[in-house]
Amino acid sequence: MARAVTTNRKIINTAVAWGIGLLVFFPILWTILTSFKTEAQAIADPPIFLGFDWTLENYAVVMERSDYGKYLWNSIVIAGGSTILGIIIAVPAAWSMAFVPSKKTKDILLWMLSTKMLPAVGVLYPIYLLFIKMGILDSKIGLVIVLMLINLPIIVWMLYTYFKEIPGEILEAARMDGASLKEEVIYILTPMAIPGIASTLLLNVILAWNEAFWTLNLTAAKAAPLTAFIASYSSPEGLFYAKLSAASTMAIAPILILGWFSQKQLVSGLTFGAVK
Amino acid sequence: MATQHSRSAARLMMAPAVILLLGWMLVPLTMTLYFSFKKYLPMRGGDLGWVGFENYIRFVTSSSFWPSVVTTLTIVGGVLLITVVLGIFLAILLNQPMWGQGIVRILVIAPFFVMPTVSALVWKNMFMDPNYGLLSYLWEFFGAQPVEWLSKASMTSIITIVSWQWLPFATLILLTAIQSLDSEQLEAAEMDGASAPKRFAYITLPHLGRAITVVILIQTIFLLSIFAEIFVTTGGAFGTKTLSYLIFQRVLESQNVGLGSAGGVYAIILANIVAIFLMRIVGKNLDA
């Protein structure tokens, strides 16, 4: 039961919270603002906040010079592909664990999660070597596979949690009503699980989009996604703040928007349900 | 609660995920173990035979090992301290009645969605650059000498960047936990005469205990392997070489796979120790 709070108290809360919120958000805001400045204004002393000549020039330059479209496309294919592939593999597994649990279900689930804890750097060389042998180094398919595998435990986990919330009696009712296993999955389970599948999709696209170990180490010119594209700005070249900002804004904008929709899933997805 | 038929179907449907993850775990792990007992220099002669535990000993006795351990622990510890303390504060703040709560929450969470390479580069250039960075303007404005952040205060810088990235995660989880606190408990404590600080100490904080543990464990696992933030900013220089960055350098830069693999095994063992505690908490929750 919420209690009435004095208006004064609420004003103070609001002021403090907005102050801190804006402070935390400031680096992002500054990046977005800078992306619309000219290079000279980007490093002006004192810094200019809003009173600059807004320009889209930086975006044009970045797109033109560095083939931004290709990196973007790689990011989309890698993040989307790995997530969709992961979901296709995880749905049947999560279904089994949620609706036909056995004594081993819990152990299997925990073991799956524990593979997520494997430090990437510990297996970097073997994966590197295997990728060379299989000829998939610097290929989108290679990254799709790796990112699918590192996120598969989270995908299985999230789907399992959602499926668990669907009462078993409903599936039994479908069975009594004459539905085959296939019909049960198509007509009953999937429609009921769509919100869960959608949020799993969302969170894992975000995680794959931002993944910056394998994407940096297993790609070069051909399959590099946006993480690598941005990393290429790490060596300064004259005046480049505005262009860096434009490139950064383009790399994070889609995911910032998706991320705002996935706040709730973020918690249960990333804590494996340990915090609800 | 099921029939034989559905049980065998279930096993079949679980197979692809289990087999893939088993392969993903076992194959590279076996290879890492195999290499760790070999002198293996891909660019300088390749496989030069078995060397027993030499790599393990050399990795630990090299002059970079202990500094890298200290660096790793400093970063992990510093980030944990900052994110947990600020996270608790922010979670309590965001749980108060205010106008525009949803928007503030979005502002606070946003850094989590910024890809690591972007946040590292933005901080490095636009904030921490000694000539044009915003922080140096700020220092000059107050009459202070601008700091060469990434070379002179390299650890502070890295910890700041990484804390900024992970603060949203801690805040969000702690906020979720606070919201699950039954307000009647606090009201009962209030009726019992507990002051606000006492209510925090005796009711809120214990309630958050588990969430804090989870935040610490999960962040530890991710922080032990931070990579892009160092790769893009200092490249491991100025005393920012963490254990995993050291391994990365051994493997890919100096191409000493045997030595790097031995380091990898250490990293895996370290991560597993943390993971065991985390799994215990998750496992308990599965029973409930």
Added chain:
Amino acid sequence: MGRITLDKVTKSFGDVNVIPPLDLTINDGEFVVFVGPSGCGKSTLLRLIAGLEDVTSGQIRIDGEDATNLPPAKRKLAMVFQSYALYPHMSVRKNIAFPMKMAGVDEAEQKKRIEAAAKALNLTDYLDRRPGQLSGGQRQRVAIGRAIVREPSAFLFDEPLSNLDAALRVNMRLEISELHNQLETTMIYVTHDQVEAMTMADKIVVLRAGHIEQVGSPLELYRAPRNKFVAGFIGSPKMNFIEGAVAQQHGAETIGIRPEHITASETDGMWSGKVGVAEHLGSDTFLHVHDSGLAETITVRVNGEFSLRHGDTVYLTPEMDKVHKFDAQGLRFE
């Protein structure tokens, strides 16, 4: 048609034997109620008949055919679940249509049957709503509607009224009985509530720990319970059990007398005791009598306006021909 025969059916979960070998015949058109305390295996038995669980051994025959290994869908049975198990993403109409869709019934026929069921169950105005927008009683009706349209050979009900409030429960009880009279289809109904069993059943099956304790019509069970368990389970308030000297006078280990078979008087009677709590229901009053020297508490049903108070002395006289006698094993004998 709906004759169901269980032949030496057993069920174990791992090492735990839930149903020991059990034989039971349910005749076509009968309303059979499985009743027993929780954990007695009544729901498991129903799920075995439904095919939602495998039998460990034994045979289930439906209309003479071996159905032991048939999947649920092929058994021509319909089930109403405790939670109703409505499909939340489908409208009421689609929920009711689902089993017909699975069976490939043609559209026109589907429509006809949906409308008939909706009319019978007062759901006509709600056909386009989602289950989430309905009250508990309406959801219950939809679940029943979904079962009816299949025209099954038998209906299975798994504690269908336990999620409804008391008033609604009485109503739905009548409606289900009414439905049974109309359709004359076999119904198997699981409940832990002996009132539901007594009021609805043609035949009651009393279960304890997977065993059938007794099978019979409500009045048979009431008049001639086979043992102390059935005697105590059927009837409300519960039968009084008296041991010791008084029982031995009747040549029994224990005697049982129902509260309605004892008369109470303020002046004289066979036994005496002190009034503890008196529960006034209006039509009846239940007296809980202590210190009678017979048992800790003797419950007596007297008429509504009986006006003894807490602590008053009361005299009790049993109706001798209604006294049940039980031997050392708890079995009733004449």
